[in-house]
Amino acid sequence: MVSSLGDARPYDLASNFLRIDISPTDQLARFLLAPDENADEAAARAELIELMRNVLSGPGLLVLTGLPAARSYGERASRRIAALLGEALPQNREGVLVREVRDRGTGIAEGMRARYSDSRFGGHMHTDGVEAPLPAPDYFTLFCVRQSEMGGSLRFVHIRDVLATLADWPDVLDVLRAPFHFDRRGDQETGARPTIAKPILFTQRGRPAIAYFRSYIERGHEHPGIPRLTPAQIAALDGLDEAVYSAGHVCEDKLRAGELAVFDNLSLLHGRSEFRDTPQCPRLLLRTWVRDCT
Ligand SMILES: O=C(O)CCC(=O)C(=O)O
């Protein structure tokens, strides 16, 4: 496999962005590309686990590049990489396992059910699956079928940079380790509470982990019967945002058609820049959420 650095970028990312040019002779590529299930799954998994070891101790993000960009292929590759990593998780109460991320014309956190994946707007650094109870999805994947010409680049920040900044604010850390109410985006059973109470900072699989999406937390605390955010909680969210959005921590890159990104969802906060579709080529990503079963 050949590691390449990709496009010129506004930040110096060369040291922490791992883009792997997948070669058709690699076991992993063979498994992802195979039209049937005959490829050697065990060898592909061993190759991926080796890559993920470096990802988990380093940047938190792996981008496989050079795959065919067709939607049908992307869906199959997404399901297969999820199966290599563990088990694909449902992403809403309908049980969708491969979710289309595209502009459905809604705002972020609009109404009862709209999500980031339904809009074209940017910012809002977050982790995925915050609307569901813990454990959080350990990984999520994005396969790029079509990228937007205008905007749509990926931004990400590692929890180790955030925690290093917050180390001087133990009061903030204490508040972030206590429960907040996250809006469930309508995924709860009929009649069940519309929020899930859980901390922003916690430990999962023996690692420091973060679950964050400020808008969903703010919506959660607006529901009748749920306590309003306290001044200490608001101050803690402001402190966290300051750490997350510090220019020096934010990395940025743009996925290209035919790239499959695997994110460590316990360590990385991510977002994108606002994008604008053209009618002939609307942006389309495919997303899975994954539980690590190793
Ligand atoms: O559109 C993107 O690049 C990322 C989408 C995303 O973060 C999400 O759907 O949760």
Ligand SMILES: [Fe+2]
């Ligand atoms: Fe996301």
